[in-house]
Amino acid sequence: MAGVVRGALRSRRAQAATVLVLTGLAVAVAAAAPWYARAAERSVAVADVDGARSSELVVRVAGRVEGSIAPGGSVRPGDEVVSEVGEQAGDVVDVPGAGTTVSLRESGTIASELARINLRLVYRDEMCEHLDVEGKCPQAAGEVLLSRRTAQTLQVGAGDKVEFVLASQPPIEFTVAGTYQIGDPLGAYWALTDFGGSAALDPGADGPGDPAFVASDTVAALPVKEILADYHLRVPERLFLDDLAGLRADLSAVSRNSGAWRVTTDAVTLANRIDQERDLVTLGVGVAAVQLLVLCWFGLFFAVRHTAEQRRPDIGLLKLRGAARWRLWYLAIAQSAVPMVGGAVLGVVVGLGGARLVAGQVPEPGSAALFSGIAALAALAGALLAAVAADAGGMRAPVTDLLRHVPSRRRGWRAEVVDLIIVLVAAAGLYQSYATASEDDTSGLALLAPALIAVLVALAAARLLTPLAGRVGRRALRSGRVPAALGATQLARRPGTHRVFALLVIAVALLGTAVGGWAAASDGRTERARHELGADRVLTVQARSRAQLVAAVRAADPGGTQAMAVVRSNDGPATVLLAVDSARFAAVADWQPVYGDVPPAALLRPPAPEPLSAADGELTLDVAAKMMPAPLAPLTPGGAAGGAAAPAPAEPIFVLVHLATEAGDQVSLRFGPLGDARATYRAPLSGCGAGCRLLGIEPVTRNFTGRSVAPEPGATVTVFGLSGAAGPVAPPAVLGDVSRWRAGVGRATVGPNLTAADGALTITAVRAAREDDRSTRVYVVDAPAPLPVVSTGNTSPPAEGDPRLAVFGGEDVPVRTVGAVRTLPTVHRFGYLMDLEYADRIAENPGTVDVPQVWLAPGAPAGIVDKLRAGGLTVISDETAASVTDRLGREAPPSALRFQLVAALAGLLLTAGAFIVVAAVERPERAAELAALRAQGLPPRVVRRVAWGGYAGLAVAAVLLGLGASALAQAVTRRPIPLFVDGWDVLPVAVGPQPLPLGLALLVGLLVVGAAGAVAAVLLVRAVRREESA
Amino acid sequence: MSGLAVACRRVVHIYRAEAGDVVALSGVDLSIGPGEMLALVGPSGSGKSTLVALLAGLMRPSAGRVNVGTYDLGKLSDAEISRLRGTQIGVVLQGAARNLLPYASLERNVWLAQRRAARTEGIELEDPERILDLVGLRGKGAARLTDLAPGARQRAALAVGIAASPGLLLVDEPTSQLDSHGRDEVLDALETVNAERGTTVVVVTHDAEVGARLGRAVTIRDGRVGAEGRGGQDFAVVAGDGTVQLPPDVLGHFPPGTLFTVDQADGTVTLVPGGAAQIPETHTGDAA
């Protein structure tokens, strides 16, 4: 019997090979799916962890421990406090393998002779390794490490003394050990801390200052009842990849009340995202694989049924000889089963190999391979079942039918019922996918919706095909168009044609949907990457100051078309503030048309008076001071400063002149003490080189500790002139113009009163409800106030008061909206765009949560980065739109969509194969008919046209209809796989069918199906010729 | 296995077809003795193949009875008929190629045809080689159908038909495509089988010579037994319902509806057409 089967297989080589290939394809996809899904699950998790914000890899446990003046407390060694924090917090959250750090902090004010800054005193484990220190890192009690800009503002350096003042405590003297800049502000070390660089976004942070670092002993010795303490755990990445469940259990303390300790982390968000991505991959790959499998089984069924046609006489013969049933089945099924098993073996090898090649290794290859094996076996079992079903008809048929070459009857009631059931199931599935689909729910049914639509369209079209072809044939016959008539009637009479046609339509539709989804996702990724980055390439840098950033970028790109200085900051979690070098914005930023029109530079940067500038050398201040009783109400400008004489001041008045170097460093000069009479005072200015910008003038006095404070209300200082060696710094025309001067713009700032007359500026201290709000500082107006901003259209003005924004994370400044656009680069919800220089000039304190960046245009030369470095910028991160696109490409949706695409292609190849089989099986008969017609004088040209029209025409019709079904599915169903796991929808994505992907699918469909049709046609023509010559 | 007797009584067969029912057999009475050789002749479409198919149990008669040996084929189940074909009734279909799997060797084909019988007790099977030898294909066991000449193909088909040593061998048109030499070879083989095994042989043929050589030739006409020839002489046959078909050449002279008077004298029956316009003519025939 085996010999007989072998003989049968050998003589029906082509059919066996086709069945082998079709099964191989199905099994390959089935075997590849679990492995691919596993590998993709892993790689999306890796990508998630790689792309995670550092706060998602860190757990913070915050609380308090006993301070030195707690009841019964004493000054303890710092080490003891640190280990106590470690023990207590470690009990609350314990993640195995996590690196931990302890920090201690206390808020207060640090003051030098010239200025004071609210900040926090911080000790942190390993801090010295994460700080770039000039001088030395504090080791001993009483040493303090200041940030470079704090030191700048206080005008102190290593070795200088500063005072630290805790509320209602006498000042404590510290020695400045050195200055620091944070080496890795975006690093995980600084995540979820209040003292890092740009990552330290904490709305609760009090005071504008950078933290000052000290040794643990220093904090332990502070006269406080409680020391604020933080315990940070750095979650090992491995846990996210291998043991998500264990990690969740470890983090169960999050959001639970754990006594004195509060746990915060975004690690749970990351874990959820990884879960979501994994689910999406599994679902996307699974659905694609199942779709393909079903398609494969149907394809195999039709292919096998057509080959079964050739087996009918064999079966008849065995039946004629009274052979046992099993022998009939053996002969019939073995002819399908042998190539199927062979194909399955090949398919497993190809599928697993391909999946490994494409998706890489998986964590547990054994279990993945097992799943792949099970899937492959299921695919093979389905194929065998299809073979059994295909041959079942022959087994039932009477011997006489089998022997007489009567083709099995197809259009019985059974076939109708099968069609009906398929239609009902498809319709029910479609309805279900609508009924259950909420907006962000990706259920399996929603994923199946496009396929179900394709099935409905394909079945309807296939049912219409036969009558339609019949009618066309009759009409063509009547009008004497022989080729058309022959082709159409052939089509109408071929029993298997409309089934294969339906399969082709479905396969093409699935390809169209897959290509559409894939193209939309890849477009969406590019758009999102461009949007999130804001420019073609973005460097995140560290700069001494914003002024230095602007200067360095302008120096590196004098042309102003390749690089732009940008400072990003946030005002609350949802609002992004973009301060840009506005003249370069249009040229450098990646402005997408959907945003609206590019805001013109003139809008953000209206003309403003030139800054006043002073060069190195001696500065001369011509000034008079007068003590007066405080006015009851603020004086109107120009109002006479009359009143009774005040008692003599306890302390003399000084005048501080504030300047800023080109690099943004602040320089303050003190003039005085002033006498009552007008006089000139001198002070040497250095460090300015060719010019410092004059920031403002501030009359001060000294309090009992020697610190500079605002003079008594009513104290008046009149400035008649400020000049340097080269000439006047503030000429009389400017001094006499009150519009060139303004008070501070801080929300709580009170005073001073300003009057200008006859080329002199008079500054009067005023009273305020809170002494701290009182200010006598006068600013030079060299930028518009309020600051002009362009906002996203969705922002709304504040409920009360002037619109203000916390520019650079410092104190908020008044703004004026001069334009609105749909959205701005990098902005997720709300955003404001402003001129960087103007914003920098108007912002009064440095702000700590700004991210200095350099945006580069696509054409920017590679050398520009070196120029920026030479300009004093340190590059701490470098991203390109391509690299962001690439990172997004490693998320779950692209992984699933890629598999869908491959599966759709495999499905198309498979149905094309089935098409060829069907054509091959009916070829002898058709060839005989056409040859007979040839013998009766039918020209060979007509034979060719009949063959091509019949097969290639069918192929083209199937491709067009399939694409139509796909377009319909894309138009009426939700996108089955979301473009992004996080549901990102800032930019509108194109919905519905897109011409380009459809065109691509058309091309591929025509190539594959058309090629199959062409092969069938050519072989038929050749067969007719052979028949004729025989 | 010795030959099986065959008896058909008033067998009617109607094909149900979309275009309308076709009465293929309309009352066939036929008896064949065990070990007899018989030719079924008759014009195309007269119902010969239908009759053979009924004898082979491939179809059930619409009415009437078909007995093969002791079996009433109409009363057997499909499985029993299938077993009968596997063991007792050999069928050789018209067109030699339809009888063999083209991709298996002759020997394999013969072997396959023996499978049913091999499982049945009490049947002595002959070696496939010996069977091929019987039909004159000695040493051709390894050959395929396509390797053979037309005459040899027909004999190969015959070998498959007799593989299970059936008691009744039904052969449809074995000689239609053969030259006289090939035809003789086939007939020789048939006679050998009949002689060596006593198998009852029924051959459907168009060829009068074949009929003559087999000794008994039953002519089927319009679905009935029209005549029978024995030893070179032609006879009319009285059917079970009492009808007698006149030979076609005689009938050609009388349009349907012609009236006869039937006279019988001295064992001779005379048919006298009625009506003055008709030319009186006398035909004689022996009543069987």
Ligand SMILES: Nc1ncnc2c1ncn2[C@@H]1O[C@H](COP(=O)(O)OP(=O)(O)OP(=O)(O)O)[C@@H](O)[C@H]1O
């Ligand atoms: N499957 C069928 N369906 C309908 N009618 C049939 C079928 N097979 C045969 N017939 C008809 O039954 C009648 C008898 O056919 P049958 O094949 O028995 O004749 P035959 O004597 O064998 O003819 P031939 O010498 O051409 O083989 C014919 O009129 C034929 O058209």
Ligand SMILES: [Mg+2]
């Ligand atoms: Mg016949």
